[in-house]
Amino acid sequence: MLDVFFLNKNQIITTAAILLALWILQFIMKKAAHRVGHRSEIHITRTRLMFKYINILVTIIAIFLLSLTWGYNAQEIALIFSSLFAIIGVAMFAIWSILSNITAGIILFFSFPYKIGSRIKIHDKDMPVEAVIEDIKAFHLHLRTLDGELITYPNNLILQKAVSLIEKEYHADEGKDAL
Structure with missing residues (x-):
């Protein structure tokens, strides 16, 4: 056991340093996302969605750095990652709108001026x-019309359309004819 440690001492120490640095990076990024979510009064489920994206990013970086540490050639790793991204890109080409909705969801997290419970008008x-x-959500908004109809509106479209905030208070019986 000690022989294995002494043979790979540099890699083990580097691995520990990388994991510690990435853990600190992940902690800082999650803390920042939480702070932005809290300051902007963003619902906790949207903040948790950002945490998932941060975890995926840190995992990809960890795989890349640990592969370099344990002796893979940079060109081999680049070939593996480029092949993997090419396969994913071809697979996702058919469903590009999902990627655009996820990207729009991330943008909405940081810069969407309206919150859950806001009454809005989409000028389409x-x-x-x-x-x-x-x-x-990650892919779409759930909107409830004055008639009670539930509409799922894609995140990428909400960024492309003009949206205005209706200031007056929303009432459940509003928009229905009085009896």
Whole structure:
């Protein structure tokens, strides 16, 4: 056992340093995302979604750095990663809108001025929508219209359309004819 340690002492120490540095980076990124979420009064489920994205990013970086540490050639690693991303890219080409919605979800997390419970109007010439935001997911928004209809609106479209905040308070019976 000691022979294995002494033979690989440099790699083991470097591995420990990389893991510690990435753990600290992950902690800082999660703390920053939590602070942004708390300061902007973003719902905790959206903040947890950012935590998942941070975990994926740190894992990819860890795999890359640990592969270099344990003796893989940089060109071999680049070939593996480029092949993997090419396969993923070809596979995702058919479902590119999912990627754009995830990216839009990340942008919405940091810069969307409306929150869950906000009453908004989406200025779309084909289908204007006035609704209350019920939930903001990774791929879409859940909007509840004045008639009680639930609409799922893609994140990438909400960034492309003009959206205005309706200041008056929302009432459940609003928009229905009085009896």
